[in-house]
Structure formats: C-alpha cells, structure tokens
Amino acid sequence: MNDTSPFFSPISPDGLASYLDRIGYEGDVATSLSCLEALHLLHPQAIPFENINPYLGLPVRLDQGSLMKKLITQGRGGYCFEHNLLFGAVLRKIGFKVRSLAARVLWQLPAGKIMPRDHMVLMVSLHAERYLVDVGWGGNTLTKPLLLGNDQMQATPHEPFKLQNCDGIYTLSIQLNGEWEPMHQFGLEEYLLPDYEVISWYLNQHPDSLFVNHLMAARTTKSERLALKDDQFTIHPTNGVTEKKRLGTPGEVLDVLQDRFGIRIPEKKALIDRLRQRVF
Incomplete structure (x- = not known):
C-alpha cells in the first residue's frame, strides 16, 4: 500500500x-x-x-x-x-x-x-x-x-x-x-488542503452561507434517499413516489436526525434553541 x-x-x-x-x-x-x-x-x-x-x-x-x-x-x-x-x-x-x-x-x-x-x-x-x-x-x-x-x-x-x-x-x-x-x-486542476480550508471557512462562517442559515442532512440507503432541510423531511424511494413530511417541533427534527440519518447529535439543547430561533 x-x-x-x-x-x-x-x-x-x-x-x-x-x-x-x-x-x-x-x-x-x-x-x-x-x-x-x-x-x-x-x-x-x-x-x-x-x-x-x-x-x-x-x-x-x-x-x-x-x-x-x-x-x-x-x-x-x-x-x-x-x-x-x-x-x-x-x-x-x-x-x-x-x-x-x-x-x-x-x-x-x-x-x-x-x-x-x-x-x-x-x-x-x-x-x-x-x-x-x-x-x-x-x-x-x-x-x-x-x-x-x-x-x-x-x-x-x-x-x-x-x-x-x-x-x-x-x-x-x-x-x-x-x-x-x-x-x-x-476541471482537472489539482486542489490542495489549504485551498479547501479557505473555501470551507467561507461556507462555515459567512453570514449568507446556506450552511450557516439552514439545517441540512442527507443519507442514501439501498432503496431510497433521505433529505432534511430545516423542518422539511423528504424520502425519495429508488422506485416509487417521493414523500414529504413537515416536522412540527425541534424534538421531531432531532428524532429524525438520530433515527433516520443515524447522527449522534452534539449540543442537543443548542440545536433545539437554534431551530426555535430560525424555523419554529
């Protein structure tokens, strides 16, 4: 190797x-x-x-x-x-x-x-x-x-x-x-770690960044794709009809993140507070 x-x-x-x-x-x-x-x-x-x-x-x-x-x-x-x-x-x-x-x-x-x-x-x-x-x-x-x-x-x-x-x-x-x-x-020009660090800092810090203003998650399984944006949970079956669900509380969002996306959530209280401020 x-x-x-x-x-x-x-x-x-x-x-x-x-x-x-x-x-x-x-x-x-x-x-x-x-x-x-x-x-x-x-x-x-x-x-x-x-x-x-x-x-x-x-x-x-x-x-x-x-x-x-x-x-x-x-x-x-x-x-x-x-x-x-x-x-x-x-x-x-x-x-x-x-x-x-x-x-x-x-x-x-x-x-x-x-x-x-x-x-x-x-x-x-x-x-x-x-x-x-x-x-x-x-x-x-x-x-x-x-x-x-x-x-x-x-x-x-x-x-x-x-x-x-x-x-x-x-x-x-x-x-x-x-x-x-x-x-x-x-294109095929090679990018190096410092290049990504600059771009990532912008996405992580700029007040207009999509990643700063909206909670997002995605996961692909064998038979479907799962997507979350704020309180909108979407299930796209590989062969089937797309299902969209509007989640009603920050607690429901956390449940979906943990149960459907398999994410161990850090700072649960901070995430609930942020969702209440931005979404609910």
Missing part, C-alpha cells in the same frame, strides 16, 4: 480499519475497481451528509485527526470537504492514485448565476482509466464511480448520471423524472 502524498495527511492502518468497520466493508482491500465501487456505495449509506457544526457556529476542522474523530469515532457526518478528504485518504492508503479537484455548483440555480468552486470531488486513476469519485454531494450523491471520457448515460445503483466534457471542463448531470439536471462543473 502506498499512502504517501506531499499535500494531504495520511491515514493510519488503525484508522483505515476503523473506517472500513464504520461503513461495513468486509471485502478484499485492493486497488481494484470492485473494491472502489463497493467503498463508494457503502460510504454514503453509513456516513451521512450534515451541517450541524456550521449551523451551530461550531468549527469545521479538516485535518485528518479531526475527520476521523468526528465522522468515525463520534458517529457524525459532515459536508463535502470532510467526506471527500477522508475518502481520499482511505483510497490513498489502499494504494489508489487520487487527485483532489473542485467543482462549481450548478444545481437548481437560475440562469446566469455563477458560483465559486466550493464543492470538492476526487479523480481516481486506475488501470489507464480515470473516474469521478464523490461521496460528499448530499441528497443526490454518487453511489458509484463514473468513468471520465464517457459522455453517455452511466447507470449507478440509484439514478443515471452523465459526464460531458467541453474543452477540459466536465459537467455532471443527473436524470430525474426523465429529465437531465446539471449538478456541477469541474
């Missing part, structure tokens, strides 16, 4: 074992496509997307020790930087060649609105092929690596996706209800 990188802190052998136990992976640990696909499928099922720290004004730390403590030991989740920095460290430890990238979000934006490159994705090179890897998008996160250089529809265990390349800029789209919806754009 080769986990050397001059740009990102390595994960320890014990850390790798703890991660594999957290996501429930029991297969061979090897630089193979089957291993990569299995890890990619299990990660978003076991480790939820959530922004409780920014919502409560708590720091989001991106060093490897903090990521392991929060996402593995404490049974928490996080947003894209936390997920993909941890996942990238795991893949490097196993021996995969990983490049860290940044994407410009397009999802549900009005025409002409330009966002910064504030979403982290990974590119994994394996057997002369390159794959888009991303376990940190949230509600419609990938559940399978996508092959770069293939502009046709690519099936996943959940929705179909498509990657289109225009002069070195890739656009990721998802098919929902028969329509293609753009999610984000990215």
Whole structure:
C-alpha cells in the first residue's frame, strides 16, 4: 500500500480499519475497481451528509485527526470537504492514485448565476482509466464511480448520471423524472488542503452561507434517499413516489436526525434553541 502524498495527511492502518468497520466493508482491500465501487456505495449509506457544526457556529476542522474523530469515532457526518478528504485518504492508503479537484455548483440555480468552486470531488486513476469519485454531494450523491471520457448515460445503483466534457471542463448531470439536471462543473486542476480550508471557512462562517442559515442532512440507503432541510423531511424511494413530511417541533427534527440519518447529535439543547430561533 502506498499512502504517501506531499499535500494531504495520511491515514493510519488503525484508522483505515476503523473506517472500513464504520461503513461495513468486509471485502478484499485492493486497488481494484470492485473494491472502489463497493467503498463508494457503502460510504454514503453509513456516513451521512450534515451541517450541524456550521449551523451551530461550531468549527469545521479538516485535518485528518479531526475527520476521523468526528465522522468515525463520534458517529457524525459532515459536508463535502470532510467526506471527500477522508475518502481520499482511505483510497490513498489502499494504494489508489487520487487527485483532489473542485467543482462549481450548478444545481437548481437560475440562469446566469455563477458560483465559486466550493464543492470538492476526487479523480481516481486506475488501470489507464480515470473516474469521478464523490461521496460528499448530499441528497443526490454518487453511489458509484463514473468513468471520465464517457459522455453517455452511466447507470449507478440509484439514478443515471452523465459526464460531458467541453474543452477540459466536465459537467455532471443527473436524470430525474426523465429529465437531465446539471449538478456541477469541474476541471482537472489539482486542489490542495489549504485551498479547501479557505473555501470551507467561507461556507462555515459567512453570514449568507446556506450552511450557516439552514439545517441540512442527507443519507442514501439501498432503496431510497433521505433529505432534511430545516423542518422539511423528504424520502425519495429508488422506485416509487417521493414523500414529504413537515416536522412540527425541534424534538421531531432531532428524532429524525438520530433515527433516520443515524447522527449522534452534539449540543442537543443548542440545536433545539437554534431551530426555535430560525424555523419554529
């Protein structure tokens, strides 16, 4: 195994074992496509997307020790930087060649609105092929690596996706209800930990940040996708009708976070107070 990188802190052998136990992976640990696909499928099922720290004004730390403590030991989740920095460290430890990238979000934006490159994705090179890897998008996160250089529809265990390349800029789209919806754009320029720390600080601190103003969580299971925004809980079955529920109290929100998203909630009183201030 080769986990050397001059740009990102390595994960320890014990850390790798703890991660594999957290996501429930029991297969061979090897630089193979089957291993990569299995890890990619299990990660978003076991480790939820959530922004409780920014919502409560708590720091989001991106060093490897903090990521392991929060996402593995404490049974928490996080947003894209936390997920993909941890996942990238795991893949490097196993021996995969990983490049860290940044994407410009397009999802549900009005025409002409330009966002910064504030979403982290990974590119994994394996057997002369390159794959888009991303376990940190949230509600419609990938559940399978996508092959770069293939502009046709690519099936996943959940929705179909498509990657289109225009002069070195890739656009990721998802098919929902028969329509293609753009999610984000990215190039292949490598981003390093300090780049992500600057962007993450902005998302975690700016008074207009979505993560500061709204409580969000997402989790993908084998048969459905779960999403929470403030008091709106949504269940998207893989094959079925979407169900939306309006939660009536902060206590119901906490119950959903714990029972459906599997999040061990820190600062329960502070979260209840924040919800009462912002939502209820």
